[in-house]
Amino acid sequence: MLEKKYFGIDALAEYINESKSAIYKKTYRNMIPFIKTGKKLLFEKEAIDKWLDQFRQPTIQEIRNEVFNNLKTK
Numbered sequence: 292m293l294e295k296k297y298f299g300i301d302a303l304a305e306y307i308n309e310s311k312s313a314i315y316k317k318t319y320r321n322m323i324p325f326i327k328t329g330k331k332l333l334f335e336k337e338a339i340d341k342w343l344d345q346f347r348q349p350t351i352q353e354i355r356n357e358v359f360n361n362l363k364t365k
Contacts, residue, residue, distance in 0.1 A: 296336040297326075303334045307343065 304311045317323040324338040349357075 298334040298336060298339070300332055300334075303339065306336075307339065 298306060300311050300314060303309075304314055307314075314323065318325045318327075318332060324335065324342055326333040326335065
């Protein structure tokens, strides 16, 4: 079984290249997945990676493939 990896605020800031204040704002607004244990904030790596994926922009080739596949099925 794989062990879950968690980031503290400093490690997360470095991992996603954001300032700590930007991360605090995102947690305050519930815009980023986090765990709060008392006063400490934790961020699960897998949840952060999924959250980051939602902002991924498709490549031109991925868009072309999607259009082609949609046309092919019609």
